[in-house]
Amino acid sequence: MPKGNKKKGKSTGKGRVEFVTSDEDSLNDNASVISLASDGTFLEEGNEENDENVQNDAFEEKLIEAIDGLTQKSAQGRTHCLEAISTSFTMRFIPEFVINRKLTLTDGIERCLKKGRGLEQAAAAQLATLLCVQLGSGDMTDQVCRDISPILTFIVNDASMSVQARSKCCWALGLLSFLANVDDIGEPMTTLEGVFSTSYHKGDGTVPSVSVELASLHYAALSSWSLLLTITDLSFLNSYNLPSISQLAELLDSAHLDIRMAAGECIALLLEQGRELSDDWLDEVTDELLDKLRQLATDSQKFRAKKDRKTQRSSFRDILRFVENDELPNIQVRFGQESLSLDSWSKKKQYDTFCQVLGSGMNLHLSENYLLRDILDLGEKISPLNSPTSKQSKLARTLLNAANFKARSISRAKNRDKRSAVVP
The missing domain is CATH 1.25.10 (Leucine-rich Repeat Variant)
Structure with missing residues (x-):
């Protein structure tokens, strides 16, 4: 957050511009606030871009090194x-x-x-x-x-x-x-x-x-x-x-x-494409096939691992619904x-x-x-800038904070003037 009303400029060590103001200048809140906000903002944004470029360069260098290897x-x-x-x-x-x-x-x-x-x-x-x-x-x-x-x-x-x-x-x-x-x-x-x-x-x-x-x-x-x-x-x-x-x-x-499971999905794929061509593919669904699918969809044999049984039942329930009722998945x-x-x-x-x-x-x-x-x-690819819930950029957040700080500074200055007006 930018700071205002500094009588002596000090180096922050982060590339900020120094300001040396007189007592008269220090009375002008707007000047110091705007200057610090703008200078600090663009320097930070530049640093962010530089960091990203450095990371990309390092990534490409390592990738080129791996390709050469x-x-x-x-x-x-x-x-x-x-x-x-x-x-x-x-x-x-x-x-x-x-x-x-x-x-x-x-x-x-x-x-x-x-x-x-x-x-x-x-x-x-x-x-x-x-x-x-x-x-x-x-x-x-x-x-x-x-x-x-x-x-x-x-x-x-x-x-x-x-x-x-x-x-x-x-x-x-x-x-x-x-x-x-x-x-x-x-x-x-x-x-x-x-x-x-x-x-x-x-x-x-x-x-x-x-x-x-x-x-x-x-x-x-x-x-x-x-x-x-x-x-x-x-x-x-x-x-x-x-x-x-x-x-x-x-x-x-x-x-x-x-x-x-792969065989069950493959059968579903064949039937899905076959039914789009003709009704002859309905003859491929035999009673023996349906019995196998029902058994796998309700399998509770203890020699199988519990996790495997759960995964198998979930998958074959979907396959069985499609084979019997032509119900497509909806994921x-x-x-x-x-x-x-x-x-x-x-x-x-x-x-x-x-x-x-x-x-x-x-x-x-x-x-x-x-x-x-x-x-x-x-x-088409969706741009993040067009997303209504996308986060604000660092520049927008910094400018918003600077504007809020300016408003608070003006409000507090008025309140200080009222406190100083003491009736004897």
Whole structure:
């Protein structure tokens, strides 16, 4: 808060201008108040802008250093750099910075996928998805997909690779094919289906035994396949002999919660799109399928963890309502001053996938990232200045405080004059 009526100027050590006034000047409250308010205000605002510029410069310097580190000899060092870049892309939306370094990043990701192993390949696949999220849809993302997808496909199909690397490559292959203008989307869908198909029933109708580690791989492949399903013409599926609802229903018997839930959502997606085409898809809903969904929606078997039972029942209640009564989900997601309505299984699947990739940075990208806003039908980006509940800027708050101080000073000066007029 600015101060008035100083007889001697003193340095504050914060860059404020010194004022030296005489006794006559000190009687003029307005002069000192206005001078201090204006000078102090603009200096503080300048410092705030400078601090922000310094922070941005430091952020970019560290990010450039991490990008340069992708060529070092140490595999552990390259992995740390990949993870650092991914974290930066998650927490900030910086498309201009990324566009200028697209070739460097793409080359680095390719080398790490080809020559790396395990954690390094997983980190490179994760960065590939975030790179395309930053670039948005267009020719640059299409080129990244053409360059990296063959390597991702090779790793997904190679059983000698680590399960963690193959899982991340499944996510990356699905999302890159979703974002890019792929000539033949059936190829990545066939690749992904080849992974989770080992969770189908055996030839004798029994449920296969799948380890926890492999279950995570099957879940990643099934989820990525479901994402591509949201942008696929169902008439095209028959030409690739992709799974039917009856085959996907076999996954509902899996011992792993993630696979059961992903299979249930996939069935809902197929029915949602099929019912828009014709009523023939109603025949796909058999009594056996409904019995399985009811059982999962009311499951209370004690050998399952309590949290798993609760999560499963909540998810399959929604799926069952849709399969039986065609009742679509109605989920509202609030972020900042906006709200996102997930009113279809396709939109819910797309939102969940980006949450999986962006994690804690999802809300920021929903507000800033034009690609996500276009995919989820959020419209144009909303400026904070147009928000009725946005906070005042520091400049506006300082000017308001200065005006209030001036009014208080004048009021108190009048009261002091009245107290000095004492009748003898």
